[in-house]
Amino acid sequence: MIEAVGLTKRYGDKTAVYNLSFQVRPGAVTGFLGPNGSGKSTTMRMILGLDNPTAGHVTICGHPYDKLPNAPRQVGALLDAKAVHGGRSARNHLLSLAQLSGIPARRVDEVLGVVGLHEVAGRRSKGFSLGMGQRLGIAAALLGDPQVLLFDEPVNGLDPEGILWVRNLMKALAAEGRTVFVSSHLMSEMALTADHLIVIGRGQLMADMSVRDFISHNSADFARVRTPDSEPQQREKLSAAITEAGGHVLPEQDGALRVTGLPLPRISDLAHDHDVRLWELSPHQASLEEAYMRMTQGAVDYRSTVDQKEGLQQQLPPGTQPPMPVPGQGQPGWYAPPPPQQGGQPFAPPQAAPAGPYGAPPAPAAAPAANPYAQPPQAPQSAPQSAPSAEPTKSEDAR
Numbered sequence: 273m274i275e276a277v278g279l280t281k282r283y284g285d286k287t288a289v290y291n292l293s294f295q296v297r298p299g300a301v302t303g304f305l306g307p308n309g310s311g312k313s314t315t316m317r318m319i320l321g322l323d324n325p326t327a328g329h330v331t332i333c334g335h336p337y338d339k340l341p342n343a344p345r346q347v348g349a350l351l352d353a354k355a356v357h358g359g360r361s362a363r364n365h366l367l368s369l370a371q372l373s374g375i376p377a378r379r380v381d382e383v384l385g386v387v388g389l390h391e392v393a394g395r396r397s398k399g400f401s402l403g404m405g406q407r408l409g410i411a412a413a414l415l416g417d418p419q420v421l422l423f424d425e426p427v428n429g430l431d432p433e434g435i436l437w438v439r440n441l442m443k444a445l446a447a448e449g450r451t452v453f454v455s456s457h458l459m460s461e462m463a464l465t466a467d468h469l470i471v472i473g474r475g476q477l478m479a480d481m482s483v484r485d486f487i488s489h490n491s492a493d494f495a496r497v498r499t500p501d502s503e504p505q506q507r508e509k510l511s512a513a514i515t516e517a518g519g520h521v522l523p524e525q526d527g528a529l530r531v532t533g534l535p536l537p538r539i540s541d542l543a544h545d546h547d548v549r550l551w552e553l554s555p556h557q558a559s560l561e562e563a564y565m566r567m568t569q570g571a572v573d574y575r576s577t578v579d580q581k582e583g584l585q586q587q588l589p590p591g592t593q594p595p596m597p598v599p600g601q602g603q604p605g606w607y608a609p610p611p612p613q614q615g616g617q618p619f620a621p622p623q624a625a626p627a628g629p630y631g632a633p634p635a636p637a638a639a640p641a642a643n644p645y646a647q648p649p650q651a652p653q654s655a656p657q658s659a660p661s662a663e664p665t666k667s668e669d670a671r
């Protein structure tokens with residue numbers, strides 16, 4: 273188990289991590305998420321004793337890393353795959369790590385086989401591709417057969433086979449009762465790999481909960497409704513009826529409608545009352561990506577904008593229409609619908625940068641509700657408005 277208590281790290285006047293407390297438990301894959309620059313790598317470095325906290329502390333199995341007996345056999349980590357001596361072969365790199373940690377040399381060939389590098393084990397690592405370097409870093413993490421593993425962006429540069437392999441590796445390590453802590457920006461991958469999430473923004477804890485709870489706390493369930501493709505007037509008629517009945521409608525890329533605010537039977541009844549045939553009516557949960565975007569929108573330091581291509585706009589060919597806007601695509605500021613209990617507009621624009629101890633101006637002391645890092649309640653949610661369905665609600669990541 274990894275335990276951080278009040279962990280804080282300042283670099284000069286820059287606070288990279290602030291008052292972070294969490295536990296990473298064995299037997300599960302814990303995803304570590306946060307926008308660029310939010311402090312994930314800094315936290316991992318403090319866990320591994322590579323950086324000293326300015327305040328607070330972090331332990332692995334009850335000890336700070338530098339007091340951990342036989343640390344390289346208990347903890348394996350991939351932090352920066354490029355941090356290898358490029359002139360050494362992959363095998364020699366791993367052999368030198370093994371010798372330093374009292375690990376038998378035969379283990380080197382084992383891990384080279386596990387990561388699929390046995391055929392290039394004699395090649396200098398400076399000639400390795402990004403993905404080969406990642407595989408070598410994962411081999412180094414596995415070398416001591418450790419109970420605690422940390423991976424910072426392990427799938428960076430891996431091909432699809434490699435991504436699938438890492439996913440299954442993480443799950444298998446956790447299933448063996450190990451502690452697996454993995455940072456990633458790939459939400460679809462995290463949704464498939466992680467059981468639990470720790471989310472930080474500007475160095476502070478934003479969420480510490482299961483993936484399922486994270487999605488339901490940060491987005492509303494919705495219905496996908498599809499009318500016959502060849503009869504757009506049916507789609508329009510149903511959209512109007514749903515809106516009039518208090519639902520919210522957004523078009524999806526494939527022509528379906530995404531509806532929030534009305535239970536499925538009500539949508540079905542509306543379609544029947546308005547003589548609209550349905551090709552699909554299915555319950556859905558927002559994707560982890562959508563829920564994550566909603567939660568972290570106020571904690572993003574580096575935000576992309578639409579390329580205006582000033583003076584470079586190409587004329588569309590005659591008769592061509594610009595593409596129809598689609599929820600979440602090419603629309604900065606679009607986020608998943610909020611969970612029902614939060615009320616308000618279903619598609620709120622991004623908030624201003626949150627007030628806090630650094631970055632934006634401090635929040636007034638008497639306004640605790642303004643704390644953007646307040647953790648959502650851990651208690652189970654009340655049932656969403658959508659009616660129970662024979663099929664369990666599907667996450668968009670699973671589609």
Ligand SMILES: Nc1ncnc2c1ncn2[C@@H]1O[C@H](COP(=O)(O)OP(=O)(O)OP(=O)(O)O)[C@@H](O)[C@H]1O
Pocket residue numbers: 283286287288306307308309310311312313314315
């Ligand atoms: N050695 C350092 N000196 C000064 N500032 C640093 C140092 N290391 C990190 N920082 C700053 O601390 C903040 C957190 O950086 P960190 O690398 O931990 O973020 P991250 O969440 O891992 O980001 P990313 O997702 O982009 O990898 C950033 O503002 C970064 O510039």
